[in-house]
Amino acid sequence: MTTNKPTHSGGCLCGAVRFVASGDPIGGNHCHCGMCRKDSGSGVSSFVCFPTSAVTWNGMPTDYESSPGKFRGFCPKCGSSLTWRNGAKDSEIDFRLGSFDDPRPFKARKHLWMSTALESFAGIDPDIEHLD
Ligand SMILES: [Zn+2]
Ligand SMILES: [Zn+2]
Structure with missing residues (x-):
């Protein structure tokens, strides 16, 4: 099969969970909430963020339900944090930027939960929601 879509491969630290996301992301952000810190x-x-339909897996993350209906996926072997998804919105899945083999193509500048951000991140404009 040939396609012009870009593909973005990634996975956990140990390699037990691998994925490929095809096409362009549909969103992205930097989250400063306390749960993401933990x-x-x-x-x-x-x-x-990618459409779920654009993702293929080799090995699967284990889900932890961190809030009702919200799932954080991690590698069952090495523990790398990989995904976040809303069970009520199964058409989309968020990947941790650092889980991609090459995260450089992703340029989201949106910052969430700046009200709970650490002092180290003071001065970031939370209103910038530009995605490019
Ligand atoms: Zn792993
Ligand atoms: Zn968060």
């Missing part, structure tokens, strides 16, 4: 162990969590 989930990632990092000060901010960056996500890239």
